[in-house]
Amino acid sequence: MTKTIFRWRTGFTHAWRIAAAAAVYVLLAAPFAGYAGTVGKVVAIGGHASDLALDEGRGVVYVANYTANRIEVMTLDGDIRTSINVAAQPSSLALSPDGRFLVIAHFSSFQGGSAGNGLTIMDLSADTRQSYSLGAAPLGVAFGIDGKALVVTSGEFLLLDPWTGRTDVLGTVQGVTTRTLPLPQGNLPTNIVSASMAVSGDGLWVAGSAGVGAGSAGGNGQGATTNESLEFVYDVTTKRVEAVKWTWTPPPGPRAVAMNHDGSRHTSGWGMYDRRIDLALNQFPLASGRFEVGTHVFDDRRGLMYAQYEESGQAAQPASAARKPTLLVLDADNLAVKERWQLPENTAGKSVLNSDSSLMYSISDSGILIIPIGRANQIPRVVASKETLSFRGNYCERRVSVQEVTLSDPSGANVDFSLSTTQAGISISPAAGVTPATIRISVDPTAFQNQKGTVSAAIDVKTERGVNVPSQIRVLINNREPDQRGSFATVAGKLVDLVADPVRDRFYVLRQDTNQLLVFDGSSQTQIATLKTANTPTQMAVTFDRRYLLVGHDNAQVIRVYDLETLEESAPVRMPGGHYPRSIAASARGILVASRVAGPKHKISRVDMLTRIATEMPSLGVYENDIHVDTILVGSANGSTVFAAQADGKVLLYNANADTFTISRKDFSALSGAYAASSFDLYVINNTILNSSLVPVGTLDSSSTAVSSGYAFVDQYGIRLTAASQTSPGLIERVDLSGGRSARSSRVAEAPVLPESAGQTGSTAVQKSWSQIFTRTVAPLYSRKAVVALTQSGLTVLPWDFDAATAPPRIERVVNAADGTGPVAPGSLISIYGANLSPVDQATRQTPLPTALGESCLTVNGVPVPVVYVSSTQINGQMPFQADGNVTMLLRTPGGVSDNFNLTVLPTAPTVFRNAVAGDQRDLPAIYRTRNGLVVTAANPIHRGDTISLFLTGMGRTSPAVETGAPGPDDPMAAVVTAPRVTLGEAVLDVESAGLAPGAVGVYQVTARVPMNAPLGLDVTLAISQGTGSGASVSVRVVD
Amino acid sequence: MKAIGVFAAAALACVPYAAHAQKWEVGGVGGGSLYTSRDATLGSGPAVKATFSSGYAAGVYVGQDMGRFWGGEIRYTFQRNNAELSGSGGKASFGAQAHSIHYDFVLHMKPTGNRVRPYFSFGAGVKQYRGTGVERVTQPLSDYVLLTRTNDMTALVTAGFGVKMKIGEKGILRVEVRDYLTPIPKKIFAPNRGADLGGWFHSFLPMVGIGYVF
Secondary structure: OOEEEEEEOOOOOOOOOOOOOOOOOOOOOHHHOOOOOOOOEEEEOOOOEEEEEEEOOOOEEEEEEOOOOEEEEEEOOOOEEEEEEOOOOEEEEEEOOOOOEEEEEEOOOEOOOOOOOEEEEEEOOOOEEEEEEOOOOEEEEEEOOOOOEEEEEOOEEEEEEOOOOEEEEEEEOOOEOOOOEOOOOOOOHHHHHOEEEEEOOOOOEEEEEEEEOOOOOOOOOOOOOOOEEEEEEEEOOOOEEEEEEEEOOOOOOOOOEEEOOOOOEEEEOOEEEEOOOOOEEEEOOOEOOOOOOEEEEEEOOOOEEEEEEOEOOOOOOOOOOOOOOEEEEEEOOOOOEEEEEEOOOOEEEEEEEOOOOOOEEEEEOOEEEEEOHHHHHHOOOOEEOOOEEEEEEEOOEOOOEEEEEEEEOOOOOOOEEEEEOOOOOEEEEOOEEEOOEEEEEEEOHHHHOOOOOEEEEEEEEEOOOOOEOOOOEEEEEEEOOOOOEOEEEEOOOOEEEEEEOOOOOEEEEEEOOOOEEEEEEOOOOOEEEEEEOOOOEEEEEEOOOOOEEEEEEOOOOEEEEEEOOOOEEEEEEEOOOOEEEEEEEEOOOOEEEEEEEOOOOEEEEEEEOOOOEEEEOOEEOOEEOOEOOOEEEEEOOOOOEEEEEEOOOEEEEEEOOOOEEEEEEEOOOOOOEEEEEOOOOOEEEOOEEEOOOOOEEEEOOOOOOOEEEEEEEEOOEEEEEEEOOOOOOEEEEEEEOOOOEEEEEEEEOOOEOOOOOOOOOOOOOOOOOOOOOEEOOEEEOOOOOEEEEEEOOEEEEEEOOOOOOOOOOEEEEEEEOOOOOOOOOOOOEEEEEEEOOOOOOEEOOOOOOOOEEOOEEEEEOOEEOOEEEEOOOEEEEEOOOOOOEEEEEEEEEOOEEOOOEEEEEOOOOOEEOOOEEEOOEEEEOOEEEOOOOOEOOOOOOEEOOOEEEEEEEOOOOEEOOOOOOOOEOOOOOOEEOOOEEEEEOOEEOEEEEEEEOEOOOOOEEEEEEOOOOOOOEEEEEEEEEEOOOOOEEEEEEEEO | OHHHHHHHHHHHHHHHHHOOOOOEEEEEEEEEEEEOOEEEEEOOOOOEEEEEOOEEEEEEEEEEEOOOOEEEEEEEEEEEOOEEEEEOOEEEEEOEEEEEEEEEEEEEOOOOOOOEEEEEEEEEEEEEEEEOOOOOOOOOOOOOEEEOOOEEEEEEEEEEEEEEEEEOOOEEEEEEEEEEEEEOOOOOEEEOOOEEOOOEEEEEEEEEEEEEEO
16 A cells, blocks of 8 residues: 555544434344344345444434435334434435534535535434535535534535534545535445544544545446545544545445544455554555445454455355355454355445443344344354364274264254265264254274375365354374374464474464464463464564564564563554565564565665664665565574575565675576575575585475475584475484485374465465465474474474484383372373483373374383373373283383383272372372362361362273263263272271372362361371272361 | 350359349450460471561450459450561462450459559460461461461460449440460461471450440
């Protein structure tokens, strides 16, 4: 977008009063049940609606019927009781804050005269009306909190006092042109009037948009649109109007403006802006710019925005089409899509919410669409409990694997659904039904036995009655071989960048589909924070002082900044108008940004972190500041240089000492793939090594099928990640830079994220606005304990010495995990101690527990053991329920197979967990008093009459039986087959329940009541036993 | 509380035998409640003071004159003081209260009929301590003493002095100080393993009361 700015100021000050409108009505369910599977009630008005105003005090909505010359008076639940005949072409209307005046603008610019242009002021209390002629066509009208209406015409900004009918000119409007009637058929009011206005919730701000130019440059084939607009904001307090002229590509549709409560943000067309109006905070991705389809409105109460807009490549969607119009429920902060609701017909302009944000009134194809947004929890929907299912076949387990996913309706209703997939080898049962339902997804590993990487399949979820568009369930299937290195950490969504913190044991991942920055702990690889980005994050950079992380975006003209000490958002960096900061790199001298620019040339800018403003560089040294739209920047670790690679084959080098670009070359016809810059004046792009003059000096070893994905410099060697295809294993190599030769290479469990070709079409058949031409998918961690890779199913963690020779594992001891003693039983949580048990340290929160973790898998008599934690010396897992008597345990790692380890599994071996913590006291028995929910200690003793809960493992089989690795069910609880006996001294406790703790794997919970004759003392023995087997005892304090 | 009730019934049963044809007095008292402290020790480490914080007391009594100088009264007293530990760099506090019932003999320095009658009193009874604080998983100085939410019944010896002043024909204003002496309630102040805590608590109650003579 380009802009020219002109401003007007006036000195008027006014006081005003606000009238609170009462919203007293009852919502009926039936009126809003539009067509099957849609939400919203359509109210046809027999004409074309051009504007609406909500009058909750009178319980009505006024709808301007532009073509029928009426104001329809509609009840809040959608009945049109009366219609008020008015002058020709009512195009805009506004209700005064006190509800007394309804001002109607008439846009009636017919050829041969404009006599019809004017205003009607209706005094709703006195039931009178007055009409005024205007010399120019009125584009819109909106009331501020001061009780005066801003009237925008094609020539002026006017301030109207409805009591007197007097208008004061606030300023003149330049460049706005209006349509001359009559127009060709097929034009709607959004195209004819070419303007829209909205008021902030507090009434202190008015935002608006008006078409500028000849109106023939539309890009949507309607012949009635313009790529230029006048965007204006009116400050009610100071009576000042600020206006900016924008040039848009595509045109600024939908023709709607919305403003949040305090007026700090507003949306216009497909953009979201702050009050300064020349800063685009976010944009609706892939918008086609069509004017007469769509709407948007803020829901400040819920932090949401509701919007419809047409995406590029989509045709207009009539209500009868198979694909229904969709209302997006968005995060108002960054326009991340949270839900999609199907509408009975397209919205077509302005929307407003009622005072309690329970109803949304939108101009639509038929007239008005009423959407009960406040009753979202009562709208029938189908929601899956998981967005990704990971099937990790391994060399310990080649059986058909089953996982469950729950489909439910948040409203609790029974909503139909059907599931389908085109991927062979995946079974779904049941494939159709009604919510709530538990679906079993089965994967036959034999169908994927030739796929050694990860196959990503999708299960489509459809519903007829449900109004939402359910998300697909992604199914990831991997059958790795023992030599394929790395452990998985499934991360859902489209991941586009990976950066290791240069001074902290953390790493950062950009999730583009939900506009999120994910922060992971480097030692455990667990996610420790989720931070919002602006729309469509593309790349990250850490500032040279290591304090901030910067995130660039493709649909926002800001760089989001995050404080790495606090992991909180800091003030953003403002880009020049029309600059979308796709790539960022930091050097010791400055921070550079490569931007897609809404203009003829794409640019590199420099960031001033003090003012948080980016400024376009006049030139790149002796070179013109004109870069390819797909340009990637990366800084060397020592801050001396910033390397730029462009998809058209050009490369650039910024030298921090010279503070300018010193080199530009074009030795390639095209570039893509991995990129990196070293502290030793070497650079890598795709498979080529460049020297300090960016002259190609070597080619990295690669087979003809290997696709470059990631490269990272470590000291004076490099780590390179490639793959033949998305479904093949990855290949990680340690590269000796002296000759560009791979020193050692290893296969990786799955392929890394691979570069896309420019303009690659996505699975949704929607044209992509940003393609991942360049990829950064490997990150050696600061701790030098692991290398993290961005791979097909999220992250793959490799040991730092992934290419070192590995010794075979050795099991030395198997104990129960509760207290580290010997006895174990079926279903016990166990700890295995030994050497070389796993090349990496890794824990998982996945349930059911995986049967392989961190490249290790364990079996007992051939049955896979679900594991929760692996390290070189310890593995924690669950003894299979099938295990009994004398059994043999085997461990498989990349180093080989362990010797047989023989052990005896008792029917029961109850052991109380020693993992409770109280202040600095650790390893306390996990016994809790029900009365206060606190762990039993000497300071919180058991009282006679108390009910206590004990948490144990080793209580054996249950009824109903639970799969090994699965959490205990909630209702009914899985009760132990062999009842326990709990005593305090000689006193026997009344056991109220004993079974698997709901939601926990291998953890049992016993609830018992302490008798009044329990012995008292500081050290009373609490014992638990089952059947004739051994028991466990702990010492507790008991008082009266 | 059951033990208190038994004791109160026994004490009241004694009254008629000692109260033949004498004047009766009923009234209420209120004032402060102060405790002495005792040291809790743990091996050769520094001692920790165990006590009750300063608080308040209130009570009711029924008394009678048994001659020109001697009298007797049965009394119920409520005390509100937090159990406290301090020392060794730490401090712990735990809500507590006490209920006492005792019978005292009263020796007046002036015979019946004087408007001002100084007196001494001594007696015995029972005192129930109640730990009422909120239990938490940790407590400062718990290596020494565990402050516990429970009840502890102890023997009670009382002694005191004061003065009664007639107000009109039937009214009595009294000002007095009493010492309530009990063994340390070791259920409330429970010594932890290896710790030692013993002796008696003095509880001094400076109080003002109003009575009615009939």
